[in-house]
Amino acid sequence: MANLKRGADSLLAGWGGTGATRAEVVHPLSDIDVAEIVRQKPERGVIARGLGRAYGDAALNSGGIVLDATALSGVRNLDEDSGVVTVAAGTSLEDLMRWLLPAGWFVPVTPGTRSVTVGGAIASDIHGKNHHADGTFGNHVLSMTLIDGTGTTRHLSPTETPREFWATTGGMGLTGIITEATFRLIPVETSSMRVDTERASNLDDLMARMSDRDDEYRYSVAWIDCLATGKSMGRGILDRGEHALLSDLPANKRGNPLAFSSHAVVTAPPIFPSGLVNRWTVRAFNELWFRKTRSGHEGAIQSIGQFFHPLDLVTDWNRLYGSRGFVQYQFCVPFGAERAVQTAVERLSLSGAPSFLAVLKRFGPANPGPLSFPQPGWTLALDIPVGDPGLSGLLDGLDDLVLDNGGGVYLAKDGRVRRGHLEGMYPRLNEWRETVALMNPDGVIQSDLARRLGL
Numbered sequence: 001m002a003n004l005k006r007g008a009d010s011l012l013a014g015w016g017g018t019g020a021t022r023a024e025v026v027h028p029l030s031d032i033d034v035a036e037i038v039r040q041k042p043e044r045g046v047i048a049r050g051l052g053r054a055y056g057d058a059a060l061n062s063g064g065i066v067l068d069a070t071a072l073s074g075v076r077n078l079d080e081d082s083g084v085v086t087v088a089a090g091t092s093l094e095d096l097m098r099w100l101l102p103a104g105w106f107v108p109v110t111p112g113t114r115s116v117t118v119g120g121a122i123a124s125d126i127h128g129k130n131h132h133a134d135g136t137f138g139n140h141v142l143s144m145t146l147i148d149g150t151g152t153t154r155h156l157s158p159t160e161t162p163r164e165f166w167a168t169t170g171g172m173g174l175t176g177i178i179t180e181a182t183f184r185l186i187p188v189e190t191s192s193m194r195v196d197t198e199r200a201s202n203l204d205d206l207m208a209r210m211s212d213r214d215d216e217y218r219y220s221v222a223w224i225d226c227l228a229t230g231k232s233m234g235r236g237i238l239d240r241g242e243h244a245l246l247s248d249l250p251a252n253k254r255g256n257p258l259a260f261s262s263h264a265v266v267t268a269p270p271i272f273p274s275g276l277v278n279r280w281t282v283r284a285f286n287e288l289w290f291r292k293t294r295s296g297h298e299g300a301i302q303s304i305g306q307f308f309h310p311l312d313l314v315t316d317w318n319r320l321y322g323s324r325g326f327v328q329y330q331f332c333v334p335f336g337a338e339r340a341v342q343t344a345v346e347r348l349s350l351s352g353a354p355s356f357l358a359v360l361k362r363f364g365p366a367n368p369g370p371l372s373f374p375q376p377g378w379t380l381a382l383d384i385p386v387g388d389p390g391l392s393g394l395l396d397g398l399d400d401l402v403l404d405n406g407g408g409v410y411l412a413k414d415g416r417v418r419r420g421h422l423e424g425m426y427p428r429l430n431e432w433r434e435t436v437a438l439m440n441p442d443g444v445i446q447s448d449l450a451r452r453l454g455l
Contacts, residue, residue, distance in 0.1 A: 010024075010025045012049075012052075014055045014057060014058070016055040016318065016325050017321065018056075018326075024064070028069070034179060038176075038177065039151035042064055045444050046067055047174075048069050048123070048178070049069065050092075050119055051115045051120070054120070056413060058124070069090040075099060077182075080105075083185040085100070085185055086180065086182040089117060089178040089179050092114065092115060093107050093114045094114040098262060101258050104187055105185040108134060110128050110308050118178075122168065124172065125372045125374075127379075129219040130220075132361075133219075133364065136170075138372065142158075147176050147179060162368065163435050171432065176445055189243070190253075190257040192257070192301050194299055196241065198238045200235060202232055202233055203224070203236070204234075206234060210222060219241045220240040220241075221240075221360075222236045222237065222361070224380075225358070226349055233349050249301060321386075327385075328384075329384065329395055329398065330380065331407055332402075334375060337378075337406065347397065351394050353382075358382050361379050363378070363379055370432035371428075414449070
């Protein structure tokens, strides 16, 4: 521990800015440091934290230790023939893109931000616009190294240790501290995307378009106007794309086709008034956003940032919600439960809840992870500012709707779901708990999310 940088207690929150708690933040510089911290068995336990993009309390540990994993970063091996890379778990997807795109490789899955560590990507089993085609991040992991709750180093793989591997994939960091991972990459000719855009007049139209042709594309995502009412309820914009080939690029971009820039355009001010994101400002934005998009446009060339990470163009964009913060609510229901999605959008529209960002996607097959969120079906993600007195009741009602239709909520974005709903949303929860009891027998790996939900 002599070389370990220890910090004073810090007030930490999830990306949504709600439910902040204090913890001692520790900055390990090696796997040995991580193991030593765990072996000390801190009274309130320890949880790993990457770049803080979990929206709720998954990377918080009130009164305990939060292990900042970002110093454990870097590529340890790259097989350029097979496209298999081994990296330290604190490596961000943004760094991987900067390092690997020039060599013609792209990460297998990216969420709506590139400010995510590989360890966080595995612990949350992140999904992206290509789940219907490629599954989650965990589907591409060949092996990982983990310090379990006893301080023991474990090497996990889906073939040799499937029970422990899949309990860790989507396990919200509660089986141990991931320190290294090996996974497959996607070969690309360029750092651009070829995108087809359609405008849908309402939710039925949007879902029909996605059902009919999503399988023709690797990536698909739809933005929904959740404040539209009447015949326009659920209207949206559907973007579907592929990695652009060299032949797709205009002549002026073919000289350096793998160039990649990750710079933000602006930074949100540190102090932003709460209430600025409200039903009137969001309604105005939604109208402008919907009208600016042509009814149909094929073959547009966009950058990776434009297509995958538009919010990353604004550093600290979460500040736009003010000091009260916001709730991100994401649920999934199976195919055949389309009416549940429609009911959710109807409730949001009628309530006037100002969701600035409402995103609809289709999921493909689930993987073996007991706590992995995606299942074949529909997923809707919402950002809603805190402050409306009716918000809690609205979301509790959506929980009931989702549960009644065989769905669940995404724990990486949750900070409020009731404990009693969890087993219904994750039917293999007890199977997962049995594995965690073997890997973390004394409960040393701990988080605020785990305490709240009884994980």
